[in-house]
Amino acid sequence: MAEIGLGSILTTEYLVPIFLGTIFLASLLAFKIKIPYTMILLGIGIAISVSHLTGVIPLNIGEFKVDPKLILYFIVPPLIYEAMMRIDREHFKAIRISALLLATVGVVLATIIGGLLLSYVAGLPTIVAFAFAALIAPTDAAIVIEVFKRVRVPATLSTLMEAEASFNDATGVIVFSSIVAIAVSQGALLESSGVQTHINVNIIEQIIHFAIVFFGGIAVGLGFSAGARILHKLMDEPFSETALSLAVLLGSVVVANSLGLSGLVAAAAAGLYFGNVTMKAKGIISDKTRTYTSQFWEMTAFFANSVAFLYLGLSMDVLRIGQNLPLIGMAFAVVLAARAASTYPILAGMHKFTKEKYPTVWRHVVTIGGMRGALSVALVATLPESEFKEILKTITFGVVLSSLIIQYPVLSRYIKKAFSETSVSQ
Template identity: 30%
Template sequence: MQQPSLGSNPATNSQTAGNVPELVIILIILLLLATAVALITQRLRIPYVTGLVLAGLPITEILSRQIGLDPSLVLNLFLPILIFEAAINTDISRLRSTFKPIALLAGPGSIFSSAIIAVLVKFGLGLPWVPAFLIGVILANTDTVSMIAVFKEIRVPSRLSTIVEGETLFNDAAALVLFNLVLVVYATGSLTVFEGVKELLVVALGGAIVGGILGYLSLPIFVRLNDPLSSLLLTVALALGTFQIGQFLGVSGAVAVVITGLIFGNLGLAHSSSASDRITLLSFWEYAGFGVNTFIFLLIGIEINPATLWNVLPSILLVILAYQLGRILSVYPLLAGLRWFDRAIPLRWQHVLFLGNIKGSLSMALALSIPLTMPGRDTIIALVFGAVLFSLVGQGLSLPWLVKRLQISKVSEVMQETGQLQIQLIASKAAQDELDSLLRSGVLPKAVYEELWASYQARIAQSEKVLRDLYNRHRAGQLEGDRKGLDAIRRRLLLAEKGAVSDALRKRIVPEDLVQPYIKELDEKLLTLEDD
């Protein structure tokens, strides 16, 4: 039996080694280009990701043959990194308080929008049903990166920001599940409604179970790791491994990564022994997400060929109209009915949710992942690429303008002062906690500890005094219209009460007939608070 030998193909190895310097040069060019884009977008005050796409367009002919947007790379490497980074920075308590609008938009809203787009594309362009539904699913997806990037530059109410982040986070997972379901229909030729619903539930719930198990299994390992660099390795393995395990088991890897990231970010990081370790880990993931975004959107610009899109421009315009109409008919009617069982979403916010329907890397990766045997594959890719280009440039540039125009980000002087005082309180109390830890570990002498602790206590006392004065003025009616800062605190407290009582009910500590009226009273109080 012939034994395999290392380096058995010298020609292949030599060719690979010869390509490395060329790839390094291309990488350097892209990094320098991204740096220039960052400087220009900061000066012009336009979204960074939009600038990256526009910068990539002129160099399409130069680099597109040497590098490309590999869908396998995006789905198996880039996507898990982006989802995990977003998930670990998402507060579950905030997510829980906005779960109903998020579930409406990412669930029924996504399916309804996909169906509307598919019908319009089917009858408008004469495409078969399967390609039409593929376009619908691909373009019903909202890009996580683009929306969060805009909201990082412009302050918006935290409830609106949470709804957008939560929808885009779960929308990625929903798009992958629906996309695979349409491919099943293409492969088998038919699928009943019952089988489709069953497949969706198995894939989505299976992904949630896998993510929950892996997330909880990682917690005791993370707690025992005192080295921040080892913790980084664990999180990278967790993000990429969770996605691969989910895919291997036939469930949604994206859903699994979302759940794992939420568990790790809300339970794992809270038990980190050192604040510096938490900062190191979060900083790493922020840089990883930023780096992945940079390369993805540059590659999107390089991948798109304007000359090719020009040839099918009328069809692209119809597709753009279709996905915008799908978004309109899924956002406004669904959120109009939300007032019957949750706090209403202001109409101005709904305008932002409509225009914020920006497409991005996942849409392009899904389009490139369509099987080569599917008729009209090249047409589908061209239509999706054209819609993505319009979305990133047109909507990406107009969204910040719309947010400012609607005065959603308007903040009063009192709210500004309250926010600064809250930051001082949070920072000072965190520093005191770290001092306590250093004293217990023997690193800090007690005399030094007492001096530093007292200096922070003075800052806390001053901040609390000013906040108390603001609160008393508010109660006296002197600050009419500046309730939002205090209402945000009240909401956190009421949600904490609701969570504690619900936990007590699950553990059978208190009777249900007493709990339900109390929870109803808490819900009524929550509905009276202004949106933060």
């Protein structure tokens, strides 16, 4: 009798039912032991990865691998779109300047501070230090949105965190891509002798490039949503209108990316417009369509979030992380320091010079709540094979894992102590 190995069973056609079964198992365990199902999915992914690396179970881990571009273009955008759909217009108005500054200036500041600290304190090559600082600076939309759906904080604070995470992913991608492009043009990724220690940057050129990519993405997202609003007036069928909202998201992301603009920013702008203009305006869509569409996007976000966390777990090389704990610990400390150095001044300035006021407790939550995740892992996975990539992978995986197992429990405990039931309801 021919022996059937586990690796031969887990072929492509079985991946979808296995994935759905894994989600069900994680949800069941989460209900029983009161741990977020996403963290259980992360643990399952890590267990599969460790089993593959140690040879305990003959799994072909390649069958579970997800193309990092799939994460960037088709997993993160629905999460951003759904989160921005849910954001209330008045809450967004109350934090819009702070959110955009944190998502742009904040990410750039964190990249500069983190890059300098890693270069001069940790002794990493300049290119490695700044590339890592750029890909780790943005908070992860999947994790932040999931966490702030669960923790009990004032709605305005939750809106600030979700809006920042939705927009700053794009900033991180733009800055990281620019650093890598500069490094490639100067041969830093191609030298067999190692990694170069310096790069030359035209600051004005990079600022102009960033503005075009970022605000161009906003224009594409708003353009698609505004055009779809006209079509919604001509329709009165829930399934067709829900499909139209999906077409708006995918269309804006694909068109923005093809034009060299930010698809993630396009997704955020499209979701904000759809949720606050199209969904809430009278005579545009019916109550039935509004209910169908909202439920569809909640389900879509649920599956996208599940893929993101399982992808995180499967990507983790725990053995390599264990071999580089001192470097990872130093990098994690630098990431936290860069986050604090970029958020506190911005929020303090907003408190002093605008109507957007943030108590000290809120500033602490913003700093602690800036967790990292699938976006950073996906970005480093897009690099070509090189010594440069291997160094970045090790540090990135370790810092992301540290962020999840340290920051989330600390944030939850701090919020329970800092916010009463009365303050949360405000």
